[in-house]
Amino acid sequence: MKMIKIMIIVTMAMMMGTAKSAMGNIVDQTCKQTPDYTLCLSLLNSDPRSSSADVVGLGLILVDKIKALGTETIGQINVAYKTKPMLKRELDECNLRYKTIVEADVHTAIIAIKGNPKFAESAVVDAGIEASICQGGFPEGQSPLTDSTQKMVKICDVTRAIVRMLL
Amino acid sequence: MASSDALLPISAREEDPLLSDGSRSDPNAETHRRRRPVKGLLAVSFGLLFIAFYVALIATRDGSTRSNVDDAEIKSDGTATATSRARLAGVSEKSNDQLWKLSGDRNTVAFSWNNSMLSWQRTAFHFQPEQNWMNDPNGPLFYKGWYHFFYQYNPNAAVWGDIVWGHAVSKDLIHWVHLPLAMVADQWYDANGVWTGSATFLEDGSIVMLYTGSTDKSVQVQNLAYPEDLNDPLLLKWVKYSGNPVLVPPPGILPKDFRDPTTAWKTSAGKWRITIGSKINRTGISLVYDTTDFKTYEKLDTLLHKVPNTGMWECVDFYPVSKTLVKGLDTSVNGPDVKHIVKASMDDTRIDHYAIGTYFDSNGTWIPDDPTIDVGISTSLRYDYGKFYASKTFYDQNKGRRILWGWIGESDSESADVQKGWSSLQGIPRTVVLDTKTGKNLVQWPVEEVKSLRLSSKKFDMEVGPGSLVHIDVGSAAQLDIEAEFEINKESLDKILGDASATVEAEEFSCQKSGGSTVRGALGPFGFSVLAHESLSEQTPVYFYVAKGKDSKLKTFFCTDSSRSSFANDVVKPVYGSSVPVLKGEKLTMRILVDHSIVEAFGQGGRTCITSRVYPTKAIYGAAKLFLFNNAIDATITASFNVWQMNSAFIHPYSEEAVRALSRT
Numbered sequence: 001m002k003m004i005k006i007m008i009i010v011t012m013a014m015m016m017g018t019a020k021s022a023m024g025n026i027v028d029q030t031c032k033q034t035p036d037y038t039l040c041l042s043l044l045n046s047d048p049r050s051s052s053a054d055v056v057g058l059g060l061i062l063v064d065k066i067k068a069l070g071t072e073t074i075g076q077i078n079v080a081y082k083t084k085p086m087l088k089r090e091l092d093e094c095n096l097r098y099k100t101i102v103e104a105d106v107h108t109a110i111i112a113i114k115g116n117p118k119f120a121e122s123a124v125v126d127a128g129i130e131a132s133i134c135q136g137g138f139p140e141g142q143s144p145l146t147d148s149t150q151k152m153v154k155i156c157d158v159t160r161a162i163v164r165m166l167l
Numbered sequence: 168m169a170s171s172d173a174l175l176p177i178s179a180r181e182e183d184p185l186l187s188d189g190s191r192s193d194p195n196a197e198t199h200r201r202r203r204p205v206k207g208l209l210a211v212s213f214g215l216l217f218i219a220f221y222v223a224l225i226a227t228r229d230g231s232t233r234s235n236v237d238d239a240e241i242k243s244d245g246t247a248t249a250t251s252r253a254r255l256a257g258v259s260e261k262s263n264d265q266l267w268k269l270s271g272d273r274n275t276v277a278f279s280w281n282n283s284m285l286s287w288q289r290t291a292f293h294f295q296p297e298q299n300w301m302n303d304p305n306g307p308l309f310y311k312g313w314y315h316f317f318y319q320y321n322p323n324a325a326v327w328g329d330i331v332w333g334h335a336v337s338k339d340l341i342h343w344v345h346l347p348l349a350m351v352a353d354q355w356y357d358a359n360g361v362w363t364g365s366a367t368f369l370e371d372g373s374i375v376m377l378y379t380g381s382t383d384k385s386v387q388v389q390n391l392a393y394p395e396d397l398n399d400p401l402l403l404k405w406v407k408y409s410g411n412p413v414l415v416p417p418p419g420i421l422p423k424d425f426r427d428p429t430t431a432w433k434t435s436a437g438k439w440r441i442t443i444g445s446k447i448n449r450t451g452i453s454l455v456y457d458t459t460d461f462k463t464y465e466k467l468d469t470l471l472h473k474v475p476n477t478g479m480w481e482c483v484d485f486y487p488v489s490k491t492l493v494k495g496l497d498t499s500v501n502g503p504d505v506k507h508i509v510k511a512s513m514d515d516t517r518i519d520h521y522a523i524g525t526y527f528d529s530n531g532t533w534i535p536d537d538p539t540i541d542v543g544i545s546t547s548l549r550y551d552y553g554k555f556y557a558s559k560t561f562y563d564q565n566k567g568r569r570i571l572w573g574w575i576g577e578s579d580s581e582s583a584d585v586q587k588g589w590s591s592l593q594g595i596p597r598t599v600v601l602d603t604k605t606g607k608n609l610v611q612w613p614v615e616e617v618k619s620l621r622l623s624s625k626k627f628d629m630e631v632g633p634g635s636l637v638h639i640d641v642g643s644a645a646q647l648d649i650e651a652e653f654e655i656n657k658e659s660l661d662k663i664l665g666d667a668s669a670t671v672e673a674e675e676f677s678c679q680k681s682g683g684s685t686v687r688g689a690l691g692p693f694g695f696s697v698l699a700h701e702s703l704s705e706q707t708p709v710y711f712y713v714a715k716g717k718d719s720k721l722k723t724f725f726c727t728d729s730s731r732s733s734f735a736n737d738v739v740k741p742v743y744g745s746s747v748p749v750l751k752g753e754k755l756t757m758r759i760l761v762d763h764s765i766v767e768a769f770g771q772g773g774r775t776c777i778t779s780r781v782y783p784t785k786a787i788y789g790a791a792k793l794f795l796f797n798n799a800i801d802a803t804i805t806a807s808f809n810v811w812q813m814n815s816a817f818i819h820p821y822s823e824e825a826v827r828a829l830s831r832t
Contacts (some may be wrong), residue, residue, distance in 0.1 A: 065608050093277045100582035108326045108581075114425060115359050115385040119327040119512055126581040133580070137277030166423075167479060167514050 032163035070102040094134035117166035128156030283585040288764040294593040303557035304572035311400035379426040386422040388412035431635040446482030451477035476544030479514035495569030547763035554744040578739040578780040602767035621811040651808030658804035673716035678726035678744030684708035693797040700786040725770030747775035
């Protein structure tokens with residue numbers, strides 16, 4: 001019986017180990033086909049779901065990241081209204097653009113990734129554009145959102161590459 | 168013989184056999200186990216489990232990492248990923264031109280759309296729902312005096328999602344009344360989307376509709392539906408067949424690569440035949456099924472056609488055209504005087520391509536006349552060289568025409584779409600026939616009925632010297648129909664043709680890459696500039712460019728240049744177009760329909776068509792003007808043209824009065 005117990009444990013450990021490394025390879029293989037391998041890896045590995053996801057699942061994880069970053073940026077915009085009231089006009093524009101990202105683009109991407117990826121691609125591309133437009137509205141050096149918008153553009157690039165794999 | 172595929176369980180209860188317990192419930196094995204040493208057998212079964220699991224992992228991994236032709240492009244663009252905040256990094260040229268590229272330099276100010284600019288963009292006489300998102304045309308047909316149009320629609324937002332079938336009817340393909348939704352996502356087999364489909368008329372005059380459903384597990388299946396009441400000319404209500412789905416993805420076809428069934432045609436064996444686009448790896452294909460009752464199908468072993476490296480074929484369309492007559496043909500027509508068209512929408516590039524060829528009914532295959540421009544190859548023919556996708560034809564038995572519908576998406580940001588509350592148009596329906604003069608391309612033309620919108624007209628004849636611009640005063644210039652004929656003066660033509668040292672430009676020229684309408688050549692560009700501000704700070708030129716080609720022949724190009732159509736930096740502004748065949752003795756002709764944010768241009772009677780979406784910020788309302796221009800260096804152009812003001816089509820929301828009013832027309 002002891003022999004059997006050991007065999008069971010060893011076999012299962014091997015299965016888990018192989019599973020983890022084989023699955024981990026999907027993340028690695030997928031990220032290699034995106035414009036920013038390092039960013040892709042860090043985004044996906046930070047989410048426990050990535051260890052058992054297929055490419056659709058990885059795409060959905062990244063769309064979640066877009067949503068989270070978008071929501072966080074809206075929070076920053078709200079703070080900036082108070083700390084930089086002279087930029088109200090630009091902040092209004094960004095508010096509108098980021099609302100589109102979080103409400104329209106993310107929603108479309110989630111539904112479309114699962115069944116009709118080309119619409120997900122245009123939604124993700126649009127999200128990057130909305131972020132760029134927001135950033136471009138500020139006079140040089142005055143944007144309180146530079147880090148967030150640059151990050152958004154990069155995440156959208158990576159996400160788009162993954163969505164294109166589904167076409 | 169009923170396809171066993173129809174029995175494949177794709178229900179909500181499906182389990183993937185590979186992931187379930189690898190052991191089999193085999194009673195004999197169980198009793199054997201009790202007799203044999205437990206240890207050994209346990210070791211063996213664990214070993215098998217281990218192997219099965221490992222195989223499953225490998226299989227999943229392979230499935231997820233399908234080879235990506237875009238690898239090279241993405242990598243090279245990846246290194247070029249600048250941190251320019253105004254440029255979307257990593258968007259390779261290889262990917263769809265018609266998707267986003269942000270214009271301007273890094274310091275461009277964000278463009279702020281106001282309601283005045285946005286509400287101007289809505290069209291006056293193109294089909295669009297009152298609000299929200301639309302995409303593919305579905306199941307167009309003519310029945311009991313009404314043209315029916317169905318379409319992919321999101322009832323909840325101005326972006327894609329929650330797709331159901333919208334519905335509208337018209338007596339003349341121009342004046343529409345919206346009807347209630349025809350089909351919604353109320354079954355497990357279309358829970359994630361009631362997608363594109365086509366109608367077929369049976370011999371008894373009844374109608375069957377085949378459409379793609381995205382199931383609750385996002386598997387693409389084909390479903391059958393039919394009108395609840397054939398006595399209702401408005402076909403308000405539709406019934407889904409209780410035995411749906413009638414087709415599921417066959418072996419070898421992935422669950423998301425199986426959609427958009429065509430109208431059926433009769434085979435010589437008396438069966439109905441349909442084709443459905445798909446792909447195997449990167450080869451675009453079209454599957455063929457035969458049926459007698461639209462409920463059970465027999466998949467042919469042969470494909471209608473396939474073309475390597477074209478990716479997924481969406482919205483496949485297949486129909487006969489007459490070689491000799493300028494009329495439409497019913498989808499079932501065949502014979503020696505007939506060629507067949509295969510058309511597909513390329514998922515990868517969002518471009519519709521078609522090819523002319525020969526259909527072999529005995530085995531359901533088709534071969535193109537010219538394999539070098541086979542369906543989907545980048546140089547193959549297109550219905551339209553601008554923004555035009557997911558198109559579908561139907562046979563109009565009312566007037567003996569084949570009519571083409573095309574989805575015209577937006578070229579602006581989703582933010583603007585959400586702000587204005589709508590997205591997408593349909594092109595003006597076009598008749599489609601084979602070009603009996605060239606035999607090598609189709610010819611499309613806006614349906615005659617669009618002329619009923621023409622109000623006042625003005626006729627012009629003028630000679631325009633090189634480097635001129637003439638304001639054409641027609642009053643309001645956002646809703647126009649322009650028909651024009653151009654001639655280049657003989658001396659300029661002879662000079663270019665006779666001059667052996669004159670560069671053979673035509674081989675290098677393309678609308679897309681040659682710099683647009685401001686780049687001047689000996690014999691062009693010349694044409695009209697529509698939706699132009701008087702300062703010309705915003706304008707959309709539609710023009711011919713004539714260049715010397717090989718063997719002292721002239722080659723003519725027809726282009727629309729939207730690069731300066733708008734100050735806004737969040738809209739797509741390409742130069743679209745293509746070469747256009749011009750036969751000996753023909754004058755150069757163009758027709759332009761202008762309707763606010765859409766411009767449809769037809770060159771040489773519809774041999775080359777270009778649809779553009781434009782979003783001027785200043786050249787709107789009374790400030791939109793029309794110009795005639797000649798940017799040629801040498802040539803003097805004689806232009807003879809008519810400009811009509813176009814009325815609105817007054818597309819009405821659903822009401823009994825609106826239906827009655829239309830019935831009387």
